[in-house]
Every structure is written in C-alpha cells, then in structure tokens.
Amino acid sequence: MIHKFKIDDVRIVLDVNSGAVHSVDELVYDILEHYPSKNEGETIKLLEGKYKKDEIKDAIQEIKYLIDNEMLFSKDTYINNHDFINRKPVIKALCLHIAHDCNIRCEYCFASQGDFRGDRSLMSEDIGKKALDFLIENSGNRRNLEVDFFGGEPLLNFDVVKSLVEYGRKREKETNKRFRFTITTNAVLLNDEIIDYINENMDNIVLSIDGRKEINDKMRYAVNGEGTYDIIIPKIKKMVEVRKDKSYFVRGTFTKHNLDFAKDVLHLADLGFKNTSIEPVVAKPGESYALQEEDLPEIFKHYEELAREIIRREKSGKGFNFFHFMIDLEQGPCVIKRLTGCGAGSEYLAITPQGDIYPCHQFVGDEKFKIGNVLTGIENKELGLSFKNAHVYNKEKCKECWAKFYCSGGCHANAYNFNNDINIPYELGCEMEKKRIECSLYIKEKLNME
Numbered sequence: 001m002i003h004k005f006k007i008d009d010v011r012i013v014l015d016v017n018s019g020a021v022h023s024v025d026e027l028v029y030d031i032l033e034h035y036p037s038k039n040e041g042e043t044i045k046l047l048e049g050k051y052k053k054d055e056i057k058d059a060i061q062e063i064k065y066l067i068d069n070e071m072l073f074s075k076d077t078y079i080n081n082h083d084f085i086n087r088k089p090v091i092k093a094l095c096l097h098i099a100h101d102c103n104i105r106c107e108y109c110f111a112s113q114g115d116f117r118g119d120r121s122l123m124s125e126d127i128g129k130k131a132l133d134f135l136i137e138n139s140g141n142r143r144n145l146e147v148d149f150f151g152g153e154p155l156l157n158f159d160v161v162k163s164l165v166e167y168g169r170k171r172e173k174e175t176n177k178r179f180r181f182t183i184t185t186n187a188v189l190l191n192d193e194i195i196d197y198i199n200e201n202m203d204n205i206v207l208s209i210d211g212r213k214e215i216n217d218k219m220r221y222a223v224n225g226e227g228t229y230d231i232i233i234p235k236i237k238k239m240v241e242v243r244k245d246k247s248y249f250v251r252g253t254f255t256k257h258n259l260d261f262a263k264d265v266l267h268l269a270d271l272g273f274k275n276t277s278i279e280p281v282v283a284k285p286g287e288s289y290a291l292q293e294e295d296l297p298e299i300f301k302h303y304e305e306l307a308r309e310i311i312r313r314e315k316s317g318k319g320f321n322f323f324h325f326m327i328d329l330e331q332g333p334c335v336i337k338r339l340t341g342c343g344a345g346s347e348y349l350a351i352t353p354q355g356d357i358y359p360c361h362q363f364v365g366d367e368k369f370k371i372g373n374v375l376t377g378i379e380n381k382e383l384g385l386s387f388k389n390a391h392v393y394n395k396e397k398c399k400e401c402w403a404k405f406y407c408s409g410g411c412h413a414n415a416y417n418f419n420n421d422i423n424i425p426y427e428l429g430c431e432m433e434k435k436r437i438e439c440s441l442y443i444k445e446k447l448n449m450e
Contacts, residue, residue, distance in 0.1 A: 003402035090140035123353040155189040210252035211264020255289035262306035277323035341408030345387025362413035
C-alpha cells in the first residue's frame with residue numbers, strides 16, 4: 001500500500017508498511033497513478049502523450065528497484081510481529097485526577113467544567129498514595145512510570161500534589177522505579193512559589209490557552225464570566241521563562257469560531273513559546289462551536305498555511321514546535337505503539353478523586369467504563385481486554401487506511417462518543433489527522449530539499 005499527495009511543488013509518496021518516504025518528480029508521481037496495477041506497456045501508452053517513452057521506461061525501472069527492495073508496495077510485517085502477538089501489557093502511566101473542580105469555565109470542556117458529571121471533589125492524600133502504589137504493583141518489570149496531575153484544575157489541590165511527589169520519590173528508592181511527573185494547568189493559580197516547585201519537580205507541564213485574546217476569552221472565561229487571557233499570559237510567560245530548556249507545551253483548542261487557528265498557533269509562537277499545540281475541539285454536532293465535515297477544506301487550508309510558515313521560520317532561525325507536526329521519521333515509535341496507540345485501558349488509566357479506575361480521562365464519569373478502584377484493584381478485566389484488543393487490525397476502517405501506523409487507530413473515547421464503539425474511529429478526527437501527517441511529511445521534505 002502506498003499513499004501519494006502533493007502540496008505546492010512537493011510530491012510525496014509514502015510506502016505505508018515500510019514507512020519509507022519518497023520525494024518524487026511529476027513523472028514518477030503520474031506513473032504511480034497506474035503502475036503496478038497496470039503493467040508497464042499499458043502505463044507507457046497512458047502517459048506517452050505527456051512524456052517521452054524512454055523517460056517513462058527509465059522511471060518504471062527505478063520504481064521496480066524500490067519495489068524489489070521493499071521501499072514501495074512493501075508487505076505488512078507488523079501483523080506477525082512476535083512482540084505484538086505475545087504482548088502482555090502492564091500499567092505504565094496514570095492520569096491522576098487530583099481535582100474534580102475548576103476555577104474557570106471553558107464552554108467546550110469535556111469534563112463538564114471540571115466535575116466530570118459528578119460532585120466537585122478533591123483527591124485525598126491517602127487515595128493518591130494508593131494510586132501510586134497501585135501503579136507500582138501493576139507495572140511489572142517496567143522501571144519508568146508516568147503520572148500526570150490532572151483535573152479540573154490540579155492547582156486547586158496543590159498541597160496534595162506536593163505530598164504525592166514526595167511519596168513517589170520515597171517509593172522510587174524502595175522499588176527501583178522512576179516516576180516521571182507532569183501537570184496540566186490553566187495557569188490561573190500560578191505564583192512564584194508554585195512555578196519554582198513545578199520547575200524543579202515536574203518533567204513536563206502543559207499550560208492551557210487558546211491563542212489570541214479574543215479567541216481565548218470567548219471560550220475560556222472565569223467563574224464571573226470575564227476572560228482569562230490577561231490573567232494567565234504573564235503567568236505562562238514566567239513559567240516558560242523559568243523552565244528554559246525543560247519540557248513544556250502551551251496547549252489550546254480550536255473550534256468552529258476560529259477555523260483560522262493557524263493564527264492562534266503563530267500568536268503563541270510570537271509570544272516566545274517554542275512548544276505549542278492547538279487541538280481541534282471534539283463536540284456533538286448540535287453545539288454552535290462543533291466542527292463539521294463542511295469545515296474540513298478550511299481547516300486543511302490553515303494546516304497547510306501553518307506548515308509553510310513553520311518552514312519559513314525554521315529557515316530564518318525562528319523555528320518552533322507544533323505538536324501535531326512532530327513526526328520522527330528516523331526511529332519512530334515501537335511496533336506495539338504503532339499498532340495500539342496510547343494504551344488507554346490497558347497501559348494507561350485514569351484515577352478519580354475517589355480512587356475509581358477508568359480507561360482514560362475522557363471516560364471518567366461514565367459508569368459503564370469503570371474498571372475498578374485503587375482500594376480494591378481491577379474488577380472488570382474484560383473491559384481492559386477489550387481495550388487491549390482495540391488495535392488497528394481489529395478496526396475495519398483502519399485496515400486499509402494509509403495513516404494507520406501514524407495515528408494507531410485514533411482516540412477510543414472519540415470513537416465511542418460518536419459511534420458507540422471503540423473499534424469504529426471518529427471519522428472527522430481521522431480526516432484531520434491524515435492532513436496533519438501530510439503536512440508533517442511536507443515540512444520535513446521541504447526542509448531537506450533546501
């Protein structure tokens with residue numbers, strides 16, 4: 001299987017199974033429209049009105065060489081991979097819902113403004129410790145473990161965050177494990193003391209803002225209805241300044257109200273933020289801010305505009321990272337990661353303030369997806385097994401999709417919320433993901449060419 005596409009003057013052919021990426025001329029691009037599904041003679045007849053016969057024959061010989069060396073139309077070797085077939089997932093990461101409460105009200109919030117369709121509550125130190133113990137006990141031989149302090153707004157329960165980091169460091173020494181702590185925050189409560197603590201103790205921080213002031217304040221506002229941009233921008237700037245080279249992402253969401261989201265990405269870059277992410281909103285079609293199929297051409301246009309600007313800035317020494325355009329073509333994720341994705345429900349779990357266990361943060365509050373509790377352990381093993389088996393080879397729409405080894409089947413929660421089945425991908429999300437992959441490959445090829 002191959003996928004070919006063109007952006008501006010760059011023609012790219014991706015060999016799906018090997019991952020080989022080829023930048024080709026117009027002749028090869030046109031030949032691959034017909035060959036090898038049609039034989040050499042038929043292909044020459046179809047194209048000799050546009051190209052010289054000898055040129056076509058020479059190009060076909062080059063294509064044959066790539067096919068023979070498994071760089072075009074290569075076979076899928078992943079499906080029979082020993083590690084994939086015999087994998088026994090262990091839990092390696094927790095999304096720790098330290099607070100089911102929030103101090104701002106985002107209109108599009110999937111967490112129901114922080115309470116996840118339940119009572120507003122904060123995680124106790126005891127439940128948090130039990131969660132870390134649960135992770136250690138279920139991590140098998142894996143040494144490196146990840147914990148994301150999440151909400152709601154985790155800074156509303158920051159004393160417990162600090163206690164759990166301290167407890168985690170203690171347990172590291174006792175168990176020969178290594179915790180990688182991260183925190184996701186809307187930044188409202190950041191102050192010098194918290195900033196210094198996070199910088200010293202968190203391996204990564206995600207700071208939420210949607211971009212331009214008018215865009216951010218339309219969707220992300222305080223409890224009193226006032227916008228949050230002017231409150232949080234100075235605090236985010238301070239946080240990023242203090243972190244220097246340490247990991248962080250400034251992350252936002254775009255909606256139907258700002259299909260020109262590339263301007264919001266560039267706004268964040270112009271503020272000096274080197275690591276950015278603006279994600280498409282996922283919302284029911286009836287919502288005024290929901291993205292729809294009719295919006296895709298406009299969204300695609302702005303992804304391409306953003307790609308061109310990233311190239312221009314990279315060449316001028318003012319480059320920055322946009323999360324969705326970050327593809328590693330040299331090593332890439334391991335085979336299992338390519339096939340199974342985020343590991344929700346089997347390797348990655350979410351823990352509520354009461355200790356309830358869910359496949360990921362987006363399933364929290366839906367009792368059908370409750371797996372167990374950190375006090376009593378895993379109770380619904382069948383549910384975990386269904387998530388383990390929700391890989392690209394068990395998803396009909398993924399089997400023949402050229403992007404399957406990049407997106408790994410997409411988000412389970414989005415699939416369920418739109419199709420009532422974790423094995424049927426969210427189609428609108430698929431289309432945007434494919435466009436982002438194309439733009440990522442375009443950026444890399446364009447920078448390599450010049």
